[in-house]
Amino acid sequence: MGPGTVTVAGIAPLERAGPGDLSFLASPRYVPYFERTSASVVLVAPALEAAAGGPETRIVVAEPYAALLVVLPVLYPQAVWEAGVHPTADIGRGTTWQEPVAIGPHASLGREVQLGRNVRIGSGCVLGDGVAVGDDTQLYPGVTLYAGTALGKRVIVHAGAVLGSDGFGYIPGKGGGEAHRKIPHVGRCLIGDDIEIGANTCVDRGSVDDTVIGSGTKIDNLVHIAHNVRIGARCLIMAQAGIAGSCQVEDDVIIAGQVGISDHLTVGRGARILVQSGLIGDVPPGATLLGYPARPRREYLRAQAAMYRLAKIVDELEALVKPASNSPDH
16 A cells, blocks of 8 residues: 555664665554654554554555565575685595585584585584585584584574584592593484574584484574483574473474573473573473473462562561560560
8 A cells, every 4th residue: 555656775673764664563562663653665464554654655464574584685685605615624534515515714624524515614613523514504604513413404503603512411429539420422413404503502412312403493592402402393492591401392392581491301392481481390282381490371470479469468467566566565
């Protein structure tokens, strides 16, 4: 609706958009920003197409956020990468790849590394012996893949991530100065297809089993996934979450920021673990948990509300006790 001759050259949020920008309105809470925006065109959800104010030109789409996935590559095309191996790269014996690939400055590839087609290795990356990287995968600068790590197709790994390092496994000393004995880690770190792993995230290799990340899972920055963990498909794991050893996270689970999961637990399919929760027990499929120890969200919120009411009750009790303690009989 509105003039169809309007053109845009960029995308911006409603409150910061100016003439020549495209913006989007997907929720009623942003209608006040829509009313004042200077954007030239707005993608609008059907329920909000009649909102007052805003620009004349509105494009009504069922899902404005999804529509952005179509528009963004047009307005902001990705840089074209150049194939080739930088002369400072160190390539180990028996390493092979399918053209085209790009291997950046000072990258180090060990022996028998296998790279698929369209793989891009950023500057300073280190790939240990026997690492396998699937087609169309990109490693940003400074990524480290320990020996035996395997990545599927269309994987993105951001700067500083470490995949396949040893897990934290020791046999404790018995006291009297006896040292803790390290448990050798001989398992692999297996990353499926269509996975994105954030900056400075660490995924440990297995000890005697494998650590496995299922296809379609997205992992944020600063996440730690310990040895022998198995994560299913299409999970979302957000910043600073920590998953201890031998946990099983089933498909379609969402783990919010700063969640801590104790070892050897199972998180059922489709469960939601909300921000800063601490898990010390298994989670049934489809559950939404919050708090520490994590419990069903509604139960946790009721308990919190009751705790806040305690302050008022304590004040009332103190008011009753004070006159009695100050009476002549005492």
